Structure formats: structure tokens, C-alpha cells
Amino acid sequence: xxxxxxxxxxxxxxLLISCAGREEPADRVLYIRExxxxxxxEYTVTKIVKANDNKTWYKPGDRKILIxxxxxxKSGIDLTSVKxxxxxxxxxxxxxxxxxPKLISINIPPEKIKVEFEEIGIFRTGFDNAERDALLAQAxxxxxxxxxxxxxxxxxxxxxxxxxxxxxxxxxxxxxSISFDKDSPAKQNLR
Amino acid sequence: MxxxxxQLLVGLVILAGGYxxxxxxxxxxxxxxxFSAAPVIIDDTPILIKEVRQxxxxxxxxxxxxxxxxSHKPAPAGSARQLIELVSPAxxxxxxxxxxxxxxxxxxxxxxxxLSNRQVYxxxxxxxxxxxxxxxxxxxxxxxxxxxxxxxxDWSPAEVNELKMNAREKLRARAIEKGLxxxxxxxxxxxxxxxxxxxxxxxxxxxxxx
Numbered sequence: 286x287x288x289x290x291x292x293x294x295x296x297x298x299x300l301l302i303s304c305a306g307r308e309e310p311a312d313r314v315l316y317i318r319e320x321x322x323x324x325x326x327e328y329t330v331t332k333i334v335k336a337n338d339n340k341t342w343y344k345p346g347d348r349k350i351l352i353x354x355x356x357x358x359k360s361g362i363d364l365t366s367v368k369x370x371x372x373x374x375x376x377x378x379x380x381x382x383x384x385x386p387k388l389i390s391i392n393i394p395p396e397k398i399k400v401e402f403e404e405i406g407i408f409r410t411g412f413d414n415a416e417r418d419a420l421l422a423q424a425x426x427x428x429x430x431x432x433x434x435x436x437x438x439x440x441x442x443x444x445x446x447x448x449x450x451x452x453x454x455x456x457x458x459x460x461x462s463i464s465f466d467k468d469s470p471a472k473q474n475l476r
Numbered sequence: 477m478x479x480x481x482x483q484l485l486v487g488l489v490i491l492a493g494g495y496x497x498x499x500x501x502x503x504x505x506x507x508x509x510x511f512s513a514a515p516v517i518i519d520d521t522p523i524l525i526k527e528v529r530q531x532x533x534x535x536x537x538x539x540x541x542x543x544x545x546x547s548h549k550p551a552p553a554g555s556a557r558q559l560i561e562l563v564s565p566a567x568x569x570x571x572x573x574x575x576x577x578x579x580x581x582x583x584x585x586x587x588x589x590x591l592s593n594r595q596v597y598x599x600x601x602x603x604x605x606x607x608x609x610x611x612x613x614x615x616x617x618x619x620x621x622x623x624x625x626x627x628x629x630d631w632s633p634a635e636v637n638e639l640k641m642n643a644r645e646k647l648r649a650r651a652i653e654k655g656l657x658x659x660x661x662x663x664x665x666x667x668x669x670x671x672x673x674x675x676x677x678x679x680x681x682x683x684x685x686x
Contacts, residue, residue, distance in 0.1 A: 317656070321667035322535040323588075324613075329527040335519040355526065359614070364534070364667055367674065374676050389535060390583060392616045395640035400633045414574065414624050414636045416516070421619035423518045431523050444530045448588075455596055456603070456675060 321365035324389050325444035328358040328437050333401075334424045338409075346406020354421065355397035356428050359389045360441040362465075378460035379453060385466050386441035388432055393425060532588040533613055536663035537656055539582040544625075545643045546575040551629055572629025576639060579621040580647040583614040584660035595685070602679035603672055609684050610660035612651060615644045 332354050339347030363384050371382040398421065405411050412420075432438060446463045453461050498504040548571040586607050595606040617640050651657075661684050672680050 317537060317539045317654075317659070319659075319663050320535060320538060321663065322585075324531055324533040324535055327527075327529040327531045328525060329529075331524045331526050333521045335521055336516050338516045357614075359531070359533075361533075361535075364671060367671065369674050372674050379675070390581070390614060390616060391618065392614055393618050395617065395637040395644070398619075398633065398637065411630070414576075414627055414631055414633075417633065417636075418619040418622050418624065420516065420518050425618055425620050427518075427520065428523060435523060435525055440528060447530070448532050453675075455593060456598055 321363065322361050322387075322389050323364045323445065323448075324359045324361035325448050326360045326386075326437060326441040328360075328435060328440075329355060330358065330428060330435065331355050332424055332428060334420055336420050338412075345408045348406060348409050348412060349402070349404045350400065350412050350417075350420070351402040352417070352420065352424075353399050353401050354393055354424055356425070357390075357392045357394070358428070358432070358437055359392075360386055360432075360437050361389050362386055362441070362445055377458055378462075379458045380462040381449065381453075381464070383445065383449075383463060383465050386438045386445065388429075388437070391425060391429060393421065532591075533585055534588055534664050534667065535583050535585040535613060536610065536667060537584040537660040539584070539651055539654070539656055540579065541582060541647050541650055542577065542579050543643050543646045543650070544575065544577055545639050545646065546573065546626075547635070547639050548573045549629070555629075572631070573626050574624070574628075574631050574636070574639060575626040576636075576643065577623040577625050578617050578640065578643040578647075579623075580643065581614075581616040581618075581621075582612060582647055582651045582656065583616070584610055584651065584656045585613050586610050586660070586664040587613070601677055602681075603677045604681040605668065605672070606683055606685045607664060607668065609686075610657050610664060612648060612657075615647050615651075617644050617647070 334350075334352040334354060337347060337349050338344075366384045367381075373380040400417070403411065442465055449463055450461050495504065499506045551572050586609075588607070590608040591605075597604040622640070665682050665684065669680050669682050672682070
């Protein structure tokens, strides 16, 4: 009888352990960064994410998905990296050398993500959230890689020049010359 | 009989050794690779520019925060998990659950587009400027920074988006609670003051508009 009770307790313990859910992780702050980026350009771009899951040999049938996404890209310059030697003033004339324009952020708002079409083979299961996010992460990377093609950095140079020219004119300068460093924007640190 | 078994064993060992060597030299895929699912790669589709806008924002603080959001709903009628509920001592097991860990990026700063001529006063080497108060410029919760911690049951894209928007609100509340607006105000004042100093102004007064 004691042996049976012992086994029953063991089985109950195993059941309780196996049925217990995974503990949810807690919120935490990672870090805060002080900066001084002057954002002058905002691009809104759209993209269709197209994927076909038919490459795994032992999974019969395929799964296809089309997702439309809209992303907002902001770019500008790091105003804190402007040094005293980058500014030359001669009376009412000013010459300013600015750091190269950089991408400040890529934002893909959740409400701008829409599954437009999904076709699932009879032996397959639909795309779950983790899989959809993995596809969208690839799209995010493609958008990040395309910043030179869409010309956002060139537009940023023009917009920054316009903004600072207006500001410097208000400050009383008459002859304003603004140039940009030609360091590779690819070296920028964008998370 | 024993001889045959020995020959078979030797044959198997040689075969396994050959396969191991072939895998080591990348001539054949490993056993685990054969049965692992092929990654789904998206097509390289074009990116279309919808809108280009000129902005004037001073991003003075970026906070990287992590929040957990979760949702649950009853498992669909007749599903295996609903049947398990009848015998399971843990009632939560029968629920569809979704738990997301989201690393958000909160950008706080000053919208300089609101700065007008009336807020800048210059005389000789003195400048006085009143800038708008800092605000949350963006809360970014991108798919690449989202981890699906638990996903039980079917969750539609709309349900997931709603949960991600909840995460965004949680990030906003935490940013305000941590005093990021005040920190951003201080940082904007510092960056603008330093820039004005480099422009040659001696007496600088930059304040935040009330």
C-alpha cells in the first residue's frame, strides 16, 4: 500500500512539474543614451514581404505568405560631433563642416503590418507569430541595406543644409557655406 | 553465423566512419541537418517611397527598454487542450497564450520645427532662445527586437499587433515614469548651448518654454 502511495505521489509530482507553465520574464531597462542627433529627413517606405516555404524535403506541400509593411526612416547628423575647428567665422561669413548624414532610426509600426495573403498546404500548419516576425526581421534588414538606393542620405544633406542656413541667417550671418565630411555612412552605429 | 554478424558490424562501423569523415569535410550534410527545416528566405522585393518629409527634431535621449506583454484566450472548442482541461490539475494549460518580450527603442527630444523667430533673440554676442519642451518622438517596436517567448494556440496578426501596441503604451508610460522628458530637456539645452558657443556667442541663455 505504501509503495502504491509512493508511486502515486511521484506521478502527481511529475504531472505538476510538466503542467507548470514557463515563468514569464520580467520587464527591465537596458540603458539610456544621451545624444544630440539633429533629424532633418523622414522617409515613409512600403514593401511587400513575399515568402514561400517549400524547401524542406520531408514537409509535403508548401506555405506561401504576402505581408505588406510600411516603415518610417529618419536620418540626420550628429550635432555633438561638430568641433570648434569645423566652424570658421569671419565677420558675417561662416563656413561649417558637418559630420556625414546618418540613419537615425527605422520604425515599423505594428499597425502598418498587414498579412495580405496566406496559402497553406493541406499537410502544413500556418505561419505562427515567431515565423512572421522572422520574415519581417529579414524585410527590416533589406530596408536597412537599401538606404543608399533610396537616396535618403542625399536628401538629408539638402534638408540639413536648408535648416542650418535658415538658423544661421536668423543669427545674423550673410555668407553661409556648409559642407559634409565624406566618411562612410556604413560605419554608423545604428541599433 | 557469428562470422556474418561480425562482418555486418565491421561493415556498419566502416560506413559510419566514412559518413563521419564525409561530414567533417563538408562532403555530406550532418544527420541533424538532414532533418532540420530549411530556413524561409523572403524574396528581394522593391522598396517604394511613399512620402518624403522635412523635419527638425533634436533627438537628445534614446532609451532601450524591455517589456513583457501577454494575452490569453480560451482554447477553441473541441481542441486537444480543451479536453486536457478536464483531467489536468493546472487550469491555465487549456488557455491559448501568447507572451512577447519586446526590446523597444524610445527616442525623446525637442521638435525644433516649432521654433519661431519670436523665440530667438540676438544682440551682438548675446543670444537668448526659448525651445519647446521635450516630447517622446518615437517608440520603436520592430519585429527584429521581438521575441515570442510562449505561443500556444493560433494568434491572428491583428491580435498580435494589438499586443505589440500595448507594449508600446507600456514603454511610453515607463519612459515618462523614469523622467526621460526632463533628461531630454536638459540634454537638448546642453547640445544647443554648446553649438551656439561654437558659433561665437559669449552670452548664451537657452531655456525650455513653459
